[in-house]
Amino acid sequence: MSRCQAVVRPLARQLRPQPQCLVRPFTAAAVRAADVQATPPPPPPPATAPPPPEMNPLDLDPNTVLPEFEEQLVKAGKMPIGSRRRRVAMRTTANVPFEHLPYQAFQEARKILAADRDQKLVQITQSLEKISLLEKADPETIKGGQKGKDLRLASLRRYTDELKILADVNDPVVKKRFEDGLGDMNKPIYRYYAEKKWRSYDYRLITQRIEQFKIVPDVLPRFQPTADVQLYFRKLKIPPGQIVDSLVSENPPRLRVQVFDRGQRLVSIVVLDADVPDPDTDGFAKRCHYLAANIPLAPTDTSLPLSRIKADDQLAVPWLPAFSQKGASYHRLGIYLLEQKPGEKVDVAKLKELYAARDGFSLKSFRDKFGLKPFGFNLFRSVWDDNTAAVMARHNIPGADLEFRPTRVHSLKPPVKARGWEAKRQGPKYRHLWKYTKRIKGVSNARGWTKKR
Numbered sequence: 400m401s402r403c404q405a406v407v408r409p410l411a412r413q414l415r416p417q418p419q420c421l422v423r424p425f426t427a428a429a430v431r432a433a434d435v436q437a438t439p440p441p442p443p444p445p446a447t448a449p450p451p452p453e454m455n456p457l458d459l460d461p462n463t464v465l466p467e468f469e470e471q472l473v474k475a476g477k478m479p480i481g482s483r484r485r486r487v488a489m490r491t492t493a494n495v496p497f498e499h500l501p502y503q504a505f506q507e508a509r510k511i512l513a514a515d516r517d518q519k520l521v522q523i524t525q526s527l528e529k530i531s532l533l534e535k536a537d538p539e540t541i542k543g544g545q546k547g548k549d550l551r552l553a554s555l556r557r558y559t560d561e562l563k564i565l566a567d568v569n570d571p572v573v574k575k576r577f578e579d580g581l582g583d584m585n586k587p588i589y590r591y592y593a594e595k596k597w598r599s600y601d602y603r604l605i606t607q608r609i610e611q612f613k614i615v616p617d618v619l620p621r622f623q624p625t626a627d628v629q630l631y632f633r634k635l636k637i638p639p640g641q642i643v644d645s646l647v648s649e650n651p652p653r654l655r656v657q658v659f660d661r662g663q664r665l666v667s668i669v670v671l672d673a674d675v676p677d678p679d680t681d682g683f684a685k686r687c688h689y690l691a692a693n694i695p696l697a698p699t700d701t702s703l704p705l706s707r708i709k710a711d712d713q714l715a716v717p718w719l720p721a722f723s724q725k726g727a728s729y730h731r732l733g734i735y736l737l738e739q740k741p742g743e744k745v746d747v748a749k750l751k752e753l754y755a756a757r758d759g760f761s762l763k764s765f766r767d768k769f770g771l772k773p774f775g776f777n778l779f780r781s782v783w784d785d786n787t788a789a790v791m792a793r794h795n796i797p798g799a800d801l802e803f804r805p806t807r808v809h810s811l812k813p814p815v816k817a818r819g820w821e822a823k824r825q826g827p828k829y830r831h832l833w834k835y836t837k838r839i840k841g842v843s844n845a846r847g848w849t850k851k852r
Contacts, residue, residue, distance in 0.1 A: 463490040481579060512569050519566035526559045560587045560661075584698035585661070594659040597627045608639045608778055612731050618673050618685075618762050619773065626775040628736060629655040642729060643721070643779045646786040649793075651689065651705035651718040656736065656775060658698050665739040667692040667771055668705070671762055672721070672781075674730040676803060687760035688732065690716035692745040715750035716757065720790050721781035726803035729780045735762060736775030745769050 457463040461480045464472050465487075469479055479486065533552055538545040567573045567588040574592075576582050582589035605624055609615055615622050630637045631653040637643060654668075670689035677684045691708050692715060708714050723730045739745060754760055766773065791799040817825075824832055 457490055462486060465490075485578075509571075516566045516570070519562050523559060523562045523566065526555060526562060530555045530559070563587045564591045584657075587661070590659045590661070590698055593627075593657060597657070597659075601627055605639055605776060609776065612640060612778065614673075614731075614733060614776070614778070618671065618733060618735075619766075620763065622773055622776065624774065624776045626659065626736065627655075627657040628734065628775040628777045630734065630777045630779060631655065637777075637779050639778050641779055642782055644786060645720065645722060645781065645784055645790045648721045648779070648781060649790050652734075653705065654703040654734065654736075654777070655701050656696060656703055657701050658696065658774075661698060663695055663697040663700075664741070665692075665744065666694050666696045666775075667737045667739060667745060667769075668694060668703070668708075669735045669737065669762060669765065670718075670732060671735065671760060672730050672732050674728065675758070676724065676727050678803075684758065685760050685762075686719075687716055687754055687757045688719040688721065690750060690754055692739070692747055692750060712744070712747050715747050716754055719757065720794055720796075721779075722787050722791050722796060722798075723781050723783045724798055724801045724803055725783045725787075726805075727783065729782045732779055732781060734777045734779075735773055737766060737771035737773050740770050743770075 458465060458468045459472055459475070459477075461472065461477050463486050464479050466483055472479060481489075530552065533541075533548065533555065536548070538548045541548045541551070543550070564587050568591070573582075573588055577589055577592045582592065584590055584593065602624070605628075609622060609624075630639075632643060632647050633650070635647070637652075658664075668689065668691045669687065672686045672688055673683070675684045675686045689705060691705070691713050693713050694703065694708065696703070705718060721730065721732050754765075762773075765771070788799045791797075816822075
């Protein structure tokens with residue numbers, strides 16, 4: 400340190416800003432009152448917390464709940480309706496009907512849609528008049544007789560349904576009612592929307608499962624589902640192909656079936672296990688776990704709880720829990736819905752006589768014997784788990800003590816001789832090189848198999 404720095408350091412220390420204290424620098428005079436640091440006043444007593452804001456009744460309304468109150472609403476046992484955007488719109492325009500929203504472009508578009516709908520209504524009226532005249536006409540005066548009359552009537556009715564769909568397909572009020580779950584499935588437009596929604600995802604998923612698990616051709620030579628079938632065990636929705644615990648599948652499931660064509664029909668329900676191991680033939684057989692017939696089904700009646708089907712003219716084979724032996728692969732249990740001929744019932748007594756044994760059931764034979772048409776499908780899988788033995792014991796199902804083990808299949812190829820630099824130097828002549836070998840079994844020193852000398 401230079402001499403000048405040593406001289407300047409005390410001065411610099413005095414010139415630095417000092418904290419407010421009782422003594423002022425560079426003076427020996429008495430301390431002034433202004434130089435004394437003022438003591439901060441004591442903090443004011445804490446004010447009482449403001450009362451919580453009153454709860455808005457719209458916050459707990461499923462139609463207008465905001466995102467921050469969704470969890471509270473769900474805990475109360477209610478689910479929010481529609482999307483968040485819809486709920487905010489309903490909250491801000493609570494007293495304005497949807498079709499009267501004060502947006503000029505919206506109202507102008509509604510005028511165009513209303514004019515198009517009026518044209519479709521005129522065409523529907525004309526089509527209904529044609530149907531009425533054709534129904535009163537004598538079949539002998541129509542080309543083709545009664546068969547020709549029925550064909551023309553069916554064609555006119557299909558055309559009328561298409562016009563009804565075109566009349567309402569662009570109506571925002573109809574679309575809103577469907578999205579809110581308030582659509583009447585007796586009307587063609589709501590069935591059209593439901594089928595469109597089903598084919599956007601669920602149809603693709605179920606057809607992929609049919610191909611993935613080889614339902615075609617293992618069970619049926621060809622099959623194309625035309626109805627939405629959802630599977631529920633104990634209020635839990637089961638995705639197609641999921642492995643279900645034996646304790647869960649011990650009781651019959653509930654089906655939710657949505658058909659997309661009008662009218663009531665009678666259906667048969669079959670639950671089939673397509674992977675029953677047969678050790679005698681070293682193959683697989685099929686077993687019927689459930690069979691019922693003459694079940695009424697309509698677009699508005701979608702719930703089919705299998706546990707409530709107990710009538711003598713409906714239930715043929717009661718529910719058998721899904722099970723699998725230890726060591727066996729998973730079992731594919733398919734749920735098949737088959738439509739019966741219009742106005743015809745299946746003889747349930749004959750079904751009991753034919754399929755009471757359950758084993759060796761053929762869905763293709765059952766379809767051909769009674770003239771049925773498969774239209775709905777779902778699937779779940781079963782494997783051996785911790786609860787399978789107890790379930791089998793409760794229902795007197797034998798085979799819980801069996802265990803399947805895979806049979807080893809030896810290769811028919813001749814052994815391959817060792818090749819390479821190391822293989823050529825395995826003899827005693829090259830003992831001094833064995834310590835460098837790493838991949839020759841029996842001679843390699845990688846794991847200490849060769850003793851060092």
